[in-house]
Amino acid sequence: MLDKFRLDGKTALVTGCKRGIGKAMAIGLAEAGADIIGVSASLETSGSEVEQAVRATGCAFKGYACDFADREALYAFIHQVKADFPRVDILVNNAGTVRNNLVEDFTDEDWDTVLEVNLSAQFILSREFGKDMLARGTGKIIFTASLLTFIGGITAVSYAASKGGLGQITKALSNEWAAKGIQVNAIAPGKIATDIATQELSDPVLYQRVIDRVPARRWGQPEDIMGAVVFLASAASDYITGEILVVDGGLLAF
Numbered sequence: 001m002l003d004k005f006r007l008d009g010k011t012a013l014v015t016g017c018k019r020g021i022g023k024a025m026a027i028g029l030a031e032a033g034a035d036i037i038g039v040s041a042s043l044e045t046s047g048s049e050v051e052q053a054v055r056a057t058g059c060a061f062k063g064y065a066c067d068f069a070d071r072e073a074l075y076a077f078i079h080q081v082k083a084d085f086p087r088v089d090i091l092v093n094n095a096g097t098v099r100n101n102l103v104e105d106f107t108d109e110d111w112d113t114v115l116e117v118n119l120s121a122q123f124i125l126s127r128e129f130g131k132d133m134l135a136r137g138t139g140k141i142i143f144t145a146s147l148l149t150f151i152g153g154i155t156a157v158s159y160a161a162s163k164g165g166l167g168q169i170t171k172a173l174s175n176e177w178a179a180k181g182i183q184v185n186a187i188a189p190g191k192i193a194t195d196i197a198t199q200e201l202s203d204p205v206l207y208q209r210v211i212d213r214v215p216a217r218r219w220g221q222p223e224d225i226m227g228a229v230v231f232l233a234s235a236a237s238d239y240i241t242g243e244i245l246v247v248d249g250g251l252l253a254f
Contacts, residue, residue, distance in 0.1 A: 140237075149166060
């Protein structure tokens, strides 16, 4: 049974892999045997921490830098990956950004940037690499959703809108592609100790408030997402599609 979780011979494209959840996802997939194509806006094309960690598993790594807020750069990146690699078996759409402000003070620029990076770029990547998966009759697409896929949150209206949209894209792509050999799912992390939570992590009161709210009584770590992404990328999840797997220490159920 454990062999179904192995990813030997597979190639995974992981976006937003420089740090945090994306870095952990890339390492976890490599530990399961997948070669990694990594991209982040400021990723070093050689010698990055994530590259070193992936190569330490014995798997290959190729890094790219691309700002997904730039539509032209995104298409150039997609073209380059397709030129460099014969296939992408697993697409992990993890890249994201956030802007915080009250709704009445939220700027058009901040709204557009978040929707472009978190939603439009994820759709374009899925469509373009999905075409190749359709031609082969097999593939895995995994989105990084959020608890704000389910709830509205506060002072993060564009982030909530983008993550809510990812939840619906997950289901829509699954509906069209499930019968064609492609599974499309999402992972919704809870309170994970990453850069996006800097304010809460640096304030002892806010930090403890999160712990008090989470039934597991701790903050999540990026490594807590490793098992979920390997599962959804592997043959062990071949009959699972259109789902959003919540990894939050029980917070959403509380």
